[in-house]
Amino acid sequence: MPPRKFTREDLREAAEKYKNWGKWGPDDEIGTLNYVRPEDIIAAAQLVRKGKVISLALNFDQLGPQGGKTKYPPMGRINPMHLMLRTGTDAYSGVLDKRGIRASDDVVVMPLQSGTQWDGLGHIFYENYMWNGYDCREVSSAGAAKCGIEKTKNRMVGRGVFLDVPLALGKEELEDGYAITSEDLERTAAAQRVKIRRGDFVIVRTGQMERCQRIGSWDGYPGGDAPGFSFETLEWIHRSEIAAIASDTWGCEVRPNESEEGINQPWHWITIPIMGITMGEIFQVAELAADCRDDGVYEFMFVAPAIPITGAVGSPVNPLAIK
Numbered sequence: 001m002p003p004r005k006f007t008r009e010d011l012r013e014a015a016e017k018y019k020n021w022g023k024w025g026p027d028d029e030i031g032t033l034n035y036v037r038p039e040d041i042i043a044a045a046q047l048v049r050k051g052k053v054i055s056l057a058l059n060f061d062q063l064g065p066q067g068g069k070t071k072y073p074p075m076g077r078i079n080p081m082h083l084m085l086r087t088g089t090d091a092y093s094g095v096l097d098k099r100g101i102r103a104s105d106d107v108v109v110m111p112l113q114s115g116t117q118w119d120g121l122g123h124i125f126y127e128n129y130m131w132n133g134y135d136c137r138e139v140s141s142a143g144a145a146k147c148g149i150e151k152t153k154n155r156m157v158g159r160g161v162f163l164d165v166p167l168a169l170g171k172e173e174l175e176d177g178y179a180i181t182s183e184d185l186e187r188t189a190a191a192q193r194v195k196i197r198r199g200d201f202v203i204v205r206t207g208q209m210e211r212c213q214r215i216g217s218w219d220g221y222p223g224g225d226a227p228g229f230s231f232e233t234l235e236w237i238h239r240s241e242i243a244a245i246a247s248d249t250w251g252c253e254v255r256p257n258e259s260e261e262g263i264n265q266p267w268h269w270i271t272i273p274i275m276g277i278t279m280g281e282i283f284q285v286a287e288l289a290a291d292c293r294d295d296g297v298y299e300f301m302f303v304a305p306a307i308p309i310t311g312a313v314g315s316p317v318n319p320l321a322i323k
Contacts, residue, residue, distance in 0.1 A: 006231055006259040006266055014231075015126060015274045018238045021133045023276075028132050029147045031121055031276020033155040035199040036243045044159040044301045048322050054291060056203065056246075056283045056304075056319040057116040065209075065250065065282060066114050068218025077222070080110035112149075113314040118156075118244075118306050119279040121147035122313040124265075124272040131276045143311020150308035152278060158243060160201045160302025160321055163188045164289050173207025174227035176220070179254040180204070182236035192298040198241040201302045203321075204229075205285045209248040213286075221250055228254035234270050237277065245271075246280025246319070280304070280319065288321050297323060 024034045058064060064079040084106050091102040113119070121131040122144035128136050131147050138146040165180055166173050168188035174180070185204075189196055196202065206227040212218050226249045237245065245252070253267035263269075271277045292298050304319035 003258065006263065008260075008263065010231075011263070011266055011269055014234055014270050018234055018270055019274050020276050021131075021274075026132070028276075029121065029151045030155060031131055031278065032241070033152060033243050033278060035241050036155065036158045037199060040158050040199045044157070047159065047299055047301050050323055052291065052323045054288050054321045054323070056285055056288060056321060057317065058282060058284050060108070060110065060115045060316060064115050065212070065218045065221050066111075068212070068221045068224075070220055070222050070224045072223035077111045077114050079114055080108050083107050083109070110316070112309065112312055112316060113281070114316075116282045116284065116317055116319065117280070118149065118152075118304075118315050118317050119268075119272060119281065120144070120149040120152070120306070120313045120315065121272060121276060121278065122149075124268045126269050126273040130273050139313060144313050145311070147313075148310055149306045149312040149315045150310050152306050153308035154305065156201070156244070156278075156302075156304040156306060156317075158199055158201055158302055159197065160203060160300045161189075161194055161196060162203050162205070162285070162288055162292055162298045162300075162321070164192070164205045164292065164298075166205065166207045167289070167293070168192070171207075173211055176208070176225040176227060177254065177256060178206075178227040179230035179258065180206070180228060180233065181230050182233050185233065185236055192292075193296075194298045196240050196242065200240075200242045201304070202240075202242050202245045203280070203283060203285060203288070203302075203319075204245070204247045205289055206248055209282070209284060210286050223250060224255065226250060226255045228252055229267055230254055231258050231267050234267065234275075237271065238275060242277070244278045244280060246283045248283050248285050250282060252279055252281055280317070283319060291323065295323075
């Protein structure tokens with residue numbers, strides 16, 4: 001018997017059950033990042049024991065995941081384009097600016113969510129509303145007047161927890177379409193002897209990115225079928241009071257979606273505008289996974305500030321796990 005598909009009525013019920021609007025006041029624009037307190041950051045700093053810094057970012061270049069073929073429209077997302085304004089070749093050949101400086105300069109053109117990135121709270125709307133009940137029209141052609149990513153610029157610091165779900169399930173990677181359940185998350189945390197606490201930044205491995213990198217193709221990755229969070233994990237996320245959640249997939253939640261036709265990314269509908277949770281996508285976690293397996297330590301100091309682009313609804317990021 002095929003699993004039941006979530007309907008708009010299911011979404012309405014979830015929206016009422018998990019709504020955090022007003023929890024941090026009527027003017028709040030950062031949502032669950034409020035769970036992180038100064039003492040949590042101090043405690044996270046104590047987790048640094050060997051001085052190892054692990055980046056969870058893909059390089060931003062033309063080899064990024066937006067180049068993969070997919071049956072879904074790309075929605076305007078392309079890989080970064082890096083262009084040189086001045087080069088060493090110019091300097092060598094005598095092409096100098098009026099100041100006579102021998103130097104190089106460059107520029108990048110890119111969608112802000114084309115690689116490793118944060119989804120901001122202005123990114124997804126529930127019906128006509130964004131986080132905290134703001135009208136979706138607060139995001140206009142001039143950018144996000146409310147919940148712009150710049151509001152988080154000093155907030156992405158705290159305790160990071162890595163949940164290697166395939167490892168806990170005895171697999172190398174999760175197959176496309178695998179819906180990660182709350183039970184899977186609890187089982188993984190227990191296997192790794194780590195407890196999820198209020199204000200944590202939770203990073204979850206599925207293994208999908210590593211598979212793409214192993215076979216040398218991003219086909220299917222950007223918007224295609226993928227392992228990811230089941231709709232029922234909303235309960236776990238809400239109860240855990242985590243600050244943010246991230247994964248190694250393009251869109252975090254399971255694809256194909258568990259919803260009826262016409263409801264795309266239903267998990268997003270609740271997590272971002274209703275709960276107020278900032279979400280990380282396209283995180284590269286292979287090095288972190290290997291290090292955690294080696295030392296058995298799945299918690300670390302996590303530092304991943306967004307680029308404070310005023311009015312942006314997402315941001316490229318270089319997340320750092322510091323152990």
